[in-house]
Amino acid sequence: MGSQNKGGLLSGGLYEGTRVSKCVFYRVRMGVPPFLLTPLQPDLVHSDMSKEALTLADMPGPSLPGFIYDLFCRKGMSRLHELQLEGKAKYGPMWKASFGPILTVHVAEPTLIEQVLRQEGQHPIRSDLSSWKDYRLSRGHAYGLLTAEGEEWQSIRSMLAKHMLRPKEVEAYGDTLNSVVTDLIGRLEHQRGQSDRKVVADVAHEFYKFGLEGISSVLFESRIGCLQVTVPRETEEFIQAINTMFVMTLVTMAIPKWLQCVIRKPWTKFCQSWDSMFAFAKKHIDQRMKEIEDKLSRGETIEGKYLTYFLSKENLSMKSIYGNITELLLAGVDTVSTLSWSLYELSRHPEVQSRLYQEIQEVLQGRALPSAADVGRMPLMKAVVKEVLRLYPVIPGNARVVADKDILVGGYVIPKKTLITLCHYATSRDPEVFPEPDSFQPERWLTRDESRHPYASIPFGFGKRSCIGRRIAELEVYLALARILCRFEVKPDTEGCVVRPMTRTLLVPDRQIDLQFTDR
């Protein structure tokens, strides 16, 4: 998904000069770390606030020059996820930092993340300082689910949840997604055929196109040719626009508004990228709407299993349909990087790959096409994807803003409207929660570990504002993995070539992943 990170991906924490935190004294005085005082009762929060609570002034964090140094001299923009780990090591589980003009409080402990999310209120807000919203306002576009707030968000959410979160409804996308996977296998066959060693170069780029084709089929029930030998130019342009927009999201947020009048390029590029994304979505929506109208005028009945059709029946304005579908397209594409990371890790762990292959074979019993019900009976498959999302959370840092009240978190009063960055990358790589945190061990998810905090790895978020595409995304990844592994054995192209994650608003591979696809 996409935008939720706008604030949250300021997740670095940018550091210089450690200050001794009063928080340490607080802990000694109270006997227990404040972040262990969970879960918080609302009435407790207020009585605590008046007593011993600390304020933002007491909170440690880097100085402004430290922030600028980290960001621009230490490639901080692409290392925001690592800066979470550095920030936690230097300041403890809570620290404040300024990302350009924005002050944000970082929270890097599962119990603290839980405290924030339990106080998020009726209509949770991810970030109210978003350049994404500014763009929509400047162009007169409607907000979609990612960017809408309050009652407007609630009403869109309820509408979409009917079609995206109910297991039965999602299972119905299985056939459509399977047909896209068939094309993906064909595309992989073609690409490996270009190399003597059966190597598919830059699998992430291939899966990106698969992601776009997959989400388009769910949204429009039509195919847009991303997996053909020659990819349509507008599709490549759309993919490029998403890339540029994500990079420019961070840049525009780091530059104060007054300075943007002088340094205009990032904002201009940001807007141009959004313009072409909206135009792409509009073209496909208009095409489908016209088909619906034509059918109706011929007195034919319409049946559809695609989201644009469902939305068209909901009495939504066209403006709102454009806004929502554009945002769903965006949210649905980039998240398929999970497939690239899964194959990367499986290629480096042949024993896990072989056990997963066995599991798929046993469930399918010779059938070629897995269904949603089949993948439900593949525990190792689920464990592999969970582990991949722990190591490479697509959204390494999410955010929340509580607009209407001050809240107490970890012993600090966080004033209302403060941007709180939830450092998911730091918690999911915490050795205290996940022993050997950097190693790929899907087995850790096969047994129930009561001692592991449930908020330590929450790649789809939690609560009312959590990922609405979760079930579709999981189904898509499971179906693709099952069929790829039945058809090919996947090996690293160059042994030992380590790929690391990089922040580009979302977490992506820092270099090309090349994999060998040999016949089973």
Ligand code: HEM
């Ligand atoms: C592996 C795949 C995916 C991951 C890891 C992921 C992760 C997330 C996360 C962490 C959030 C923010 C949750 C929060 O703030 O608590 C989110 C929100 C969202 N995601 Fe996903 N996502 C994925 C796939 C998708 C797909 C395929 C779609 C579309 C079909 C989608 C649509 C959305 C939307 C619309 C929101 C905003 C929900 C709201 O504000 O109510 N996501 N996603």
